[in-house]
Amino acid sequence: MNDNPARFAFVPADLRPRIVIAAILYLASLILLAWAGDVWADQQARNEARRAAQIAAASRASLLVSELQKYRLLPVVLAEQPEIVAALGGDAGARDRASRKLEDIAGELGSSVVYLLDARGRTIAASNWRLPSSFVGQDYSFRPYFTRAMRAGSAEFFGLGTVSREPGLFLSRRVAGGQGVIVVKFVFGAVERGWGPAPGTVIVTGADGVVLLTNRPGWRFGTTHALPTAQIAEMRRTRQYGGAPLAPLPISAAGDALVDIGAQQSAAADTPVPVPGWRLTVFEPLAPVRAAYLATARLILIGAAVLLLLPLGWWLRASSRAALAASLRRVLEDEVAARTAELEAAQTRFRDAREALAHANRLGSIGQITAAVAHEINQPVATIRTLAENGTAFLARGDAATAGQNLEAIAGLTQRIGTITAELRSYARRGTGTLRPVPIDQAIDGTLLLVGHLIRSAGVMLERVSVPAVAVLADPIRFEQILVNLLHNALEALAGQPRPRIGLLVDVEADTVRILIADTGSGIAEAARGDLFAPFATTKEAGLGLGLGIARDIAREFGGELDVGDAPPGWTTAFLLTLRRA
Template sequence: MRILGTVRGQWRAFGVVWLIVAFAAVFAAGQVAKREAEGDALRQARAATALHAAVLRSELERHRSLPMVLAQDPDIQALLRDANPSAVDRLNRKLEGLARETRAAVIYALDTDGLALAASNWREPISFVGSDYRFRPYFHEAMRDGQASFFALGTVSNRPGLYLAKRVTDANGRALGVIVAKVEFDALEADWRASGEPTYVTDGDGVVLITTVSKWRFHTTGELGADRRRRLAVDQTAGRADLSTLPFDALTPGMISLSRDVPSDTYARVSAPIPELGWSLHLLQPAGTTITRAVLSARVLALLSVALLAGLTGVLLRRRQRAHARAVEEEAARAELERQIDLRTIELRTANDRLSHEIDERKRLEKNRQDLHDELIQANKLATLGQIAAGVAHEINQPVAAIRTHADTAGVYLQRSDADAAARQLSRIGELTERVGAITDELRAFSRKTRSGPVAVSVEAAIDGALMLAGARLRERGVTLERTPGQPDLMVKAERNRLEQVVLNLLQNAIEAVEGVPSPRILISVETKGRKVVVSVADNGPGLSETVRDRLFTPFTTDKPDGLGLGLVISRDIVAGFGGELVHDDAGPGATFRIILPGAK
């Protein structure tokens, strides 16, 4: 019962919380959607306003140049100087054609008293010819300042339009009168009206001049002062319009509602300046329906999202209640699992100890194998030294005997007090001693047990060392040695003594291979192939037998009666340790072995 009461309390709290969350989410989603929809409407309105303003500026620029050009016309100047009937008739017809071509509402010329002498509408009942316009502000401003612009209702046509006036002067700068062009915006208003976006243009006082809603013309965006109202009445700018304010109710910034004249709705209002005339263009973007739909969609989506989250939370709550009911069983299972884990951990620890022991044993065996390999290489060195020992001893005995002879000779010269002759003998002794030292140094370096990583080694130096040790045997066997011109700066990645051991092994094998061959010859060459350096040792002996060639680098494979068959195997392992290869080439007569090593920069 206690658990049942707790469950019921949880569900009651769950329902209350999610009702509050649903109300808050629906309200917040509606507000956010409303702000976003208003922002979208304002952005669309700005784009449309910029387009409308560009069209209006283009229309104004097209007509503003007309009075300036006409002020220079000789016919107009002549008429204003002498208004004879023939000149009036000629100018009336000329202005009529110009108005038709430029799509101006009317073009007319005023004398210095404001009387219209000629006009493009001279044929019409509402002809301006003979009318007095001295009361119009644009006449006085043009006479005073040279040019003027003024928007008003026509006193004769009662049609609104923009009057663009320019003073006409003679060659001496004397004022002759004023030329005026009236521009009406009916076509522009019709184009704007077709877009479905209420648009209007106001002057600096907020009076509506151009509009897609005809009822708004000469209304104001705010209250006008008494002076401004009186001036508008005197100028007859707005006719009998009451100059009341526009039917706008401000909402949020940039958003308004209309109370009459157009379908009631919420609009985004955006303005753009027309600095040429001090005007402002205003555009109303319908946004009420869009905002309502956006708010409704956002609220429905928020409600669905809350319902979904509430459902998921309810499922989680139900699972939590079930999980709580299974807690005791899981605790027992957890204890059993921990026990099993402890047992398994002990087994894994035992296996790990056994594996560590095996790894240590493998490392020890690997070290023993490497030590055995190094001992085998050293034994091969010593065996090679044993083979060349007799020749090296002969090389040393000759200088030693010569040293004894020169020493005795030097003693005789000293008894005779012939110091110069004795010095020559001692100098010769020094040269022979250096030769013996070079041979013994090479023997000592070659026999040293070394092991290091590959470094930059001179190929020519390694070959020179091997030839110093094998030179005596070559001369003893009468073998002709041919060697290609060397490159002293050619370096490879190797270890000096071991590379020298490989070259010496190949020389020893070549010397034995040419034994009994007429004109025995050995060729040593060095060449580069890309990033590789190839050292070749070739002889003109009988070559390798087919049996030996098939198993050449297999241990204990040899065709020598007293050979072990390990020299080439050891040499190949040494070269492989440098990252290179030792290969046999049986393309030509005799045997050719190539040492291929990576070059060192």
């Protein structure tokens, strides 16, 4: 710094090293804070992305499971239908009637295809029998879903359709003691479209590591690892994935539950799906979350820089004033001594002394000006400090006007989602089939956590009689399924009714517990009561007619019963669920 003395002309020489050291410490502190902020932002982003991936995985899996459950019982029910069994007898008319039956069922299901194979694996009836792409006459004896069903009674096989070229899950069941196989093909278009708008990538992989379902079309039939040549050859033989290249996807582990997808780092979370060998995985990109936390860290750094300047500025001001005063004193003393010693000097010395005094005066003025400037900037600095502290909270969502107001609300909503997710995960899990004591109040509370918002949004009054502290023998997940089904039916019956009400009444006896679900809807026609629990019997225009039958079967598995009950006074419809007391 000696090459430019004018730069520090107003600062005494003995103060300059301390200013340099203070500046170095200040910059070092900012660098350390910036590094710590980056580390904090990265860790927070990882944690947030992992939490988001776990929540998204549970949500996406529940959507997939709910769709699967609708179709899994269909082959079991169809295998007992008289039209299906009759079609295997060889009569052409019976086969046409079976095709019409399957056509009606497929129409209710949407885009799925249902067809019947004889004992040789040839299609004899199909829901698409009228279309040019009809399966009737096609030979599927080579397909695993046929061979496994004939051998084991039932099978599930994911693959590409040999005629439609559309991927789907084939659910098959042996019919009439081995005379044929009924097949339901479930396509996942609606499920994948439901995943599409969400951020991140969703994949479902089979046991062999092949991507079966995804919201990223270019990844379908890619693999999470390289497959052996023999395995690929077997897939080609069964035409499971058609001519797909089955090439590994650009996914590599990055540690700490992170993966690299190409050049993008993401948090990954997976969960099993109730199909043997299947897993659902969600990849949440880390970059957007990290950018938000980095912005917060940068604003904190700005606030810290301003706060550190305050004591540094005060110290510089005090040190400069003291040093300048001492320097001025020395100059004045030197000039007085020079004038005393050289009283009789020439005019030149007088002019030199006068100029020295003028210089000292300028130094004193500069000190005052510096103090005034320092005083003037105190107010703006204080304002900057306040804005920086507030901005730290406001910048979390990039909206300086409302972000601070939203933080508390976001914290409360997070706690509420956590509670519902926990209940949805529990509800989405497949029941164990093991009966154990289940408290009545616990089951009803869990059910209302799932459907309570539907009841409230429909304006329905729920009248719940105080539930005794009693337990029943049941599987808790399937017990809640019965209650959810009955409450949904009650809500549909109350549509358009004035002052709609639902009642939950519990009656405890020595060995049984009776739960009555009543409503004030339009009631059930007498003609419909006899077939109310039969498969495909429904009073709803868009209903499939399986819900009440499934609920009754579950109740009977528990050793109980579900039936239409006598509605108490003031109610129009009631269903009575009777279970064994624990």
